[in-house]
Amino acid sequence: MRNATSRRNEASPASKRRFLIRMVTVLVGGMFLDGYVLGILGPVTGRMTEDLQLTAVWQGLIAAAALIGILVGSPLGGWAADKWGRKPIFMFDVGLFAIASGMQFFIDSPVWLIVVRLLMGIAIGAEYAVGWPLMGEFSPTHLRGRLLGAMQIAWYGGFMLAFLIGHLLSEYTNLSWHFILGTSTFIAVALFLGRIGLPESPRWLWSVGRKDEARALAYKYMPEDALDDVQHEDVRKGSFRMLFSRQYWRATLFISGFWFCAVTPYFAIATFADSVLNQYGLAGGLAGGVGLSALALAGVIITFLLIDKAGRRILTVPTQWLCGVVLAVIGLWAGAPAPVVLILFLIFSFFNAMYNALTGVYPSEVLPTEIRGIGTGFAAAFSRIGAGIGIFLMPISMENFGPGPTMLIAAVVALAGAGLSQWLAPETKGLSLTEAAAGYSH
16 A cells, blocks of 8 residues: 555656666666677687687587576576575676676687686576566566567577677678677676666565565556555565475476477577588578578567467467477478478477567566576576587487487477476466466466
């Protein structure tokens, strides 16, 4: 219920809109940075390998370092965000990233490059665990799905833009690979400056019993339809063990398994797009890699436009079944004409990205505030295990079993995700965060 102080401190709708735009910008920027960091490495690998005399093992370790860092940083960042609040982790992760990224300008050994990329991955992992929850906690109900989905648009956009920038700078300038890798520093510093002065999440404050602070910030910054919902939050201490309790194990299984099965085939195919397309007699190179990424970006944008109108399940379940079938057709149709195979890969890239856009939406909606950070962090870490497995096993499987069986393995993973979502994916369209989490836990 509103008190006199809250009414005096309540901001105008225009002021709240300006704040929301600022918050969305710096959160979307964090996800853009993640995609950028992973996308910028590929185009400079040749120069870097020649300069540092890298073996294949060193190349693999450098490429995997950021993913390993995400695996570590996601659960740690989520735990810290639930324990100490969103704001300190929100600032710390981008600060750590800026420092680590800046160190790339001066790297002169593969060992230090691995260390720096590992630190950057830890920062990105923490951003996963705090960025999506913050976006969900500040978003109006009717825009929440779209704003959460915008973060995935930023990831794909960052990945594709970094690939293009890296390629152009490598091919047409004399800039060193150090500088090209280090361009992410400029983005990180801008984000750090943009985050200074942003408030703590009122939902988190309420969940830890700091109700007066929560109420004051909610009236100042949050949309009208979220004000009363904050006061329905439970004052309860969260813990990692709660993720596997009778109340929340289904939510944990769904968000983790869904995310794992969504990204494993994508990372494997996208990372080795050149070699995969070449196996089918198709040209790879810049056009092949950017073509798959462009279709993926288009798929995420379609989800962004539809999610708050059509709902979550219809964009999650049928698209996974379709991708599983498409990969199975590629795997079983050994003599398929090259143009048909290319079309099938483009279809997979488009629809896989559509449901990939939901991987960051669901954790923020189906988990309560006290475990929203650690739950999102755990699911992100679990997904990166899948990404790492896919990247590691793809070239081995292609060499030893060939493209057909490899695509069938990818199909099995996609179909497993479809079955899990058919069973457990909820519909959260139009529900407040409190309603969405409560509905899933019963």
